[in-house]
Every structure is written in structure tokens, then in C-alpha cells.
Amino acid sequence: MLPDSPAKHTSALTLTAPVAMGYIPLGTVFGFLFVQAGGEWWLAICASLLVYAGAAQYMMIPLLAAGMSTASIALATLIINSRHVFYGLSLLNRLPASRWQRCYVIFGLTDETYSLITTLAPGSNARNMLLVTLFNQGWWVLGTALGALIGAQAKVALLGLDFALVALFCVLTVEQWRVRKSAAPLWIALLAFAIAYPLSARHAMVISIALSVLAVVFLELLRKRSDGVQP
Amino acid sequence: MTDNLYVLGVIVAMALVTFALRALPFVAGQWLQQHPLVHRLGQFLPLAIMTLLLVSSTLGAMSDDPDRPWLELLAVLLVAVVQWFSRNALLSILLGTGAYVLLRNFG
Numbered sequence: 001m002l003p004d005s006p007a008k009h010t011s012a013l014t015l016t017a018p019v020a021m022g023y024i025p026l027g028t029v030f031g032f033l034f035v036q037a038g039g040e041w042w043l044a045i046c047a048s049l050l051v052y053a054g055a056a057q058y059m060m061i062p063l064l065a066a067g068m069s070t071a072s073i074a075l076a077t078l079i080i081n082s083r084h085v086f087y088g089l090s091l092l093n094r095l096p097a098s099r100w101q102r103c104y105v106i107f108g109l110t111d112e113t114y115s116l117i118t119t120l121a122p123g124s125n126a127r128n129m130l131l132v133t134l135f136n137q138g139w140w141v142l143g144t145a146l147g148a149l150i151g152a153q154a155k156v157a158l159l160g161l162d163f164a165l166v167a168l169f170c171v172l173t174v175e176q177w178r179v180r181k182s183a184a185p186l187w188i189a190l191l192a193f194a195i196a197y198p199l200s201a202r203h204a205m206v207i208s209i210a211l212s213v214l215a216v217v218f219l220e221l222l223r224k225r226s227d228g229v230q231p
Numbered sequence: 232m233t234d235n236l237y238v239l240g241v242i243v244a245m246a247l248v249t250f251a252l253r254a255l256p257f258v259a260g261q262w263l264q265q266h267p268l269v270h271r272l273g274q275f276l277p278l279a280i281m282t283l284l285l286v287s288s289t290l291g292a293m294s295d296d297p298d299r300p301w302l303e304l305l306a307v308l309l310v311a312v313v314q315w316f317s318r319n320a321l322l323s324i325l326l327g328t329g330a331y332v333l334l335r336n337f338g
Contacts, residue, residue: 022320022321029324050243053249056245059284062291064237070237071244073245077244078252081252084249084252085309092260107253137236159296161332165288166307167324170307170311171290171324174311178282185276185278186279188279189278189279189280190286192283193283193287197290205287212276212279212283214284216271217268220271225265
């Protein structure tokens with residue numbers, strides 16, 4: 001980035017304003033649904049303080065309500081958040097040097113924080129990076145607290161509010177589709193699901209992810225073999 | 232969801248898994264960057280997993296409302312179209328959920 005890039009002059013707070021517009025309402029929906037599903041309001045806040053991952057937190061509500069085992073929920077979290085592994089790769093040499101600041105920025109590396117940090121100038125100080133991460137989590141926790149308190153006050157009998165979850169996954173699918181390099185992941189995933197669902201409706205998700213990973217490994221082996229044949 | 236200790240245990244487990252995933256590249260970045268299969272999975276998995284989450288959560292919502300499964304399809308389609316043209320996640324989610332709740336309760 002150029003030395004006089006605007007990112008350097010903008011305060012961390014203004015930089016996170018667009019994230020606040022998304023995190024506060026989405027956090028509110030999470031807090032609300034969590035409490036409506038029977039959870040304590042302070043546990044909703046705990047989840048946003050400690051887990052801090054949007055899609056996984058939305059997912060945990062129906063799984064907790066169904067009383068799934070801790071290990072299965074941890075596995076589901078591993079699967080949903082596995083994309084986060086690939087964010088860190090592009091930030092390897094850009095994080096604050098101080099151990100605790102570094103740890104916190106890594107902890108707070110959500111989709112939105114990642115995209116803001118990548119827009120900060122490379123020479124930008126560690127304090128800015130830390131503040132951006134801190135403000136973003138602040139918005140998420142604030143939203144969660146609001147939603148949890150509203151949800152605890154009013155037991156609304158509106159059916160289908162949890163459709164917000166389906167809508168969130170739909171938005172994320174559309175965004176992944178927009179930046180796709182190939183359509184294969186979508187078709188392979190659908191095929192895997194069509195195989196897995198009749199086998200076990202309960203475990204269809206885990207089975208189809210395993211099938212998809214196997215498909216990638218298989219295609220990679222095929223590609224290697226055909227590369228090897230060529231002179 | 233009334234057993235607070237169970238919920239707290241799940242929160243701690245999810246926190247550990249999420250942090251481990253975010254920290255992994257900083258611990259094993261070199262290895263991950265060199266491995267072609269990891270690269271492949273990184274390109275492949277996000278779209279595949281989102282598709283699976285969308286399909287299974289839609290089926291879940293349909294089973295709550297067995298009489299009119301087309302409601303869920305309609306609402307998902309609405310969210311997809313709004314998101315495709317507006318690129319505004321909040322707008323898409325609020326419109327889709329609002330329309331769905333209205334149809335479900337008063338339609």
C-alpha cells in the first residue's frame with residue numbers, strides 16, 4: 001500500500017463501523033435465538049466472548065437443543081471453521097510482535113476481521129490491528145447481549161425466526177459461488193449429500209463432508225498420476 | 232438446553248477448536264503452504280461445506296413445517312436472489328427471514 005493510504009489515517013473505530021452494522025444485528029439474532037431455545041442469557045454472552053465464530057455459533061443452537069454430545073458439536077465446529085486455517089496463511093509475517101496481542105488477534109480472526117486487517121497498511125502499527133480486532137468482537141458481544149436480554153424478556157411465539165440460520169448459510173453459499181474457481185465443489189457436495197442422506201439423515205452432514213474430502217484426495221491422486229505419465 | 236454445565240462444556244470445546252484452527256497456520260504455516268493437497272482442500276471445501284450447510288439446514292426447516300415445504304424453498308430463493316444482486320448480507324437475511332416468518336405465521 002502507498003504510504004499516504006487512507007487506511008493509515010482512519011481510526012480503528014471508523015474502520016470497524018461497517019462491521020458493526022453487520023455484527024450488532026447478527027449478534028442480536030444469535031443472542032435472541034439462544035435464549036429462546038432455552039439457554040441462559042449469560043451463556044450466550046460467554047459463547048460470543050470465548051468462541052467468537054458466527055456460523056458455528058448459529059449452528060450450536062439446534063445442536064445444543066437436540067442435546068448432541070460435546071464431541072459431535074466439537075467435530076461440527078471443526079468442519080464449519082476449517083476455512084479459517086487458510087486465512088492465517090496470508091498474514092504469517094504481519095501480526096503484532098507482542099505475544100499476548102498476537103494471540104488475541106489470532107483468536108479474533110473472523111471473516112470480517114481478516115478482511116479489515118488485510119486492508120491495513122503493512123507498516124501499520126500493532127496497536128491498530130489489535131484495536132480493529134477488539135472493536136469487532138465488541139460489536140458482536142454487544143449484539144449478543146442485546147438479543148439475549150430481549151429474548152429473556154419476551155417469549156415471542158413467532159414460528160420460523162430460526163430461518164435466519166438458513167438465510168445466513170444461503171448468503172455464505174452465494175458469496176462462495178461468486179468467487180468460485182470451479183463449480184465442482186457444489187456438485188460434488190450435492191452428490192455426496194444425496195448418497196449420505198438415505199444412509200443416515202442424522203449424520204448426513206458428517207458423511208457427506210467425508211465423501212467430499214475423499215473425492216478431492218481421489219482427484220488429486222488422478223491428477224498426480226496423469227502428471228507423472230507426461231514426459 | 233437447561234443443563235448449564237453441558238452448555239458451558241460445549242462452549243469451551245468449541246472455543247478450543249476454533250482457536251486451534253485459527254492458530255494452525257502460524258504454527259505450521261510452512262508445511263501447509265507446501266502441501267498441494269492442503270491447497271486443493273482450501274479451494275474446494277468452503278463452497279462444498281456452505282452448500283452442505285444450506286441443504287441440510289433447509290431440510291431441517293422443512294421437517295418443522297411438513298405441510299408446506301415450498302415455503303422454505305421460496306424463502307431460500309429470495310435470500311439467494313437478493314444477496315446475488317445486493318451483496319448486502321444483512322439485507323438478504325432480514326428480508327428472507329421476515330418474509331418466511333410472515334408466510335409461516337399468517338400466510
